[in-house]
Amino acid sequence: MSLVDTVKNAFVPIHREGYPFIAAFGAGTLFLGYFSSILFWIGLILTAWCAYFFRDPERVTPVDDSLVVSPADGVISAVGPAVPPRELGLGNAEMTRISVFMNVFSCHVNRAPVRGKISRIEHRPGKFLNAELDKASTENERNGLVIDSPNGTVAAVQIAGLVARRIVCWAETGGSIAIGERFGLIRFG
Structure with a gap:
């Protein structure tokens, strides 16, 4: 070496x-x-x-279509039913939402929670409240990806916060994405 x-x-x-x-x-x-x-x-x-x-460590992600992995490092702050953001076009039926809060010491690179085809990407401007607040998921700037996976549709939503205010997304509508593949990050600026 x-x-x-x-x-x-x-x-x-x-x-x-x-x-x-x-x-x-x-x-x-x-x-x-x-x-x-x-x-x-x-x-x-x-x-x-x-x-x-801004660290970007390599991750070893299990390759299994029956799994949904975390799209972000951080702490799971909430699990429960929620209506998906309207702009994603997923209807008004409640789905299971898993919220991951990233603090200023978390790795801010986001990864795909499932394998599939990206059917929609929607950016919505908004506020920059503390991302730990419940209302941040509806009021803050956000970017949502809809991924059609072998086991159904999954949405991954990047939400800006008080410090990390700029959402970057490299994924493209119509493209394929692998489980654990980098698709964006949330940074300050």
């Missing part, structure tokens, strides 16, 4: 969406360090946090 491979394996990959932010935090750290060593160390900690926020 080469030295380059050793270094690559020692660090968690950073998603390219984070590079400009990490560079800005780093430049700010150097600027602050010119005036004060204490400010330098505070800036260095914030720069390290920024890199941690």
Whole structure:
């Protein structure tokens, strides 16, 4: 194993969406360090946090059509019946909703909960309330994917929050997606 491979394996990959932010935090750290060593160390900690926020670790996802995996790192904050967002065109029948809250220390890269074909992607502008609040799921900016899987239709909804306010989605309507495949992230900016 080469030295380059050793270094690559020692660090968690950073998603390219984070590079400009990490560079800005780093430049700010150097600027602050010119005036004060204490400010330098505070800036260095914030720069390290920024890199941690944009980490993009590899995941080993079970390949089983009978499973639905979490589309995000975080804490399951609610499980229960809910009517899907109107813009997804899934009707008014309640479906099981599993809400995953990502805090500022969670990995913010989102992955497909099932394998299937993406039949619809809808973005809806909104507020930027704390994503942990119940009303955030209806009032905040969000982006929804409808995935037609072998076992039925599944929706994955990215919801912006107070800090992570920008939703990025690379998936395309009509495209196929594998279980655990990256489809977007929620970042600040």
